[in-house]
Amino acid sequence: MKFSIVALAGLASAVSAASLPARFSLAADDNSPVLTDGQYAYIGNDTSKSTQKLILTSGTNGALTYLAKGAVPTAWQNLYIIEDSVSAISFTIPHSGAVPEHANTTGFGVNEQGLLTHGGKAWFAIDGYGDVPAKEVNWYGAHNSEYMAANLKVVDCATSEC
Template sequence: MKFSLAAITGFVSAISAASLPNAFTLVAEGGSTLLTDGQNAYIGANTTTHDILILRGGPNGLVSYTAKNGVPTAFQNLYIIENSVSPVGLTIPHSGAVPEGGNLTGFGVNEQGLFTHGGKAWFAIDGYGDNPVREIYWYAAHSSEYRSEKLYVKELKNYSA
């Protein structure tokens, strides 16, 4: 049986997308761990008002989050809104509802260790100003108001919560 380069590349991409660790955090280019307010993801937010965004990889590139003091059934799913520049979001606890154009699946990690969606590491931060708190965006429509941000997957070994 012969495989084309495209078939092999697609197979490798599928394996990569499925290889998110059981538990992980995301670390931005400057070394900051992403934090959350329970709805969105941030770099540089205050750790007294925001929790570390500890994520869990699931089937088909599904990624979930459970708040530090949340019950296990109050998990939330990470989503992006395809073909847009919009904040990376978390669903409401106990709900899988996403905005129109939202996608819950397809998250992965590439060979460089970057967090991806659909094989693309298209994440960005809002603007270039002096505010140290930066919201994380999915950057599919591209805009000069946003700056690309590499998000590295950092596995949390022996993590249970």
């Protein structure tokens, strides 16, 4: 079976579109960086909280890890969601892989639009009401009209400043 160069280029492009970069940050719809306090992710900045830009490292099984600035290398944390719920995307405690019941730490990816996904779904949301300066990012795995979609754009640290 022969493949044309065009077919091979298309295949390579499809594979790269579905693969997360090795190291990346996330940006909200308004291109502001997604921040973290080491436990949760936020869109917007609340100066009363100690936050920093969320920079993630991807694993081969769709796992995402976070290491806070200045932390020892073994203090990495896993990102997890709780499927079939509307709940904050969260990080494990440093030095621990323990997650709550029904939590999932694998299956993260990126879609053709460059948005972070889980299981192929870009179902991230924020509380749509209130004037808080920082909105907590949630996994929207169940219906709740209080929340509105939050697109999380993947920003490759190899090609952009992280």
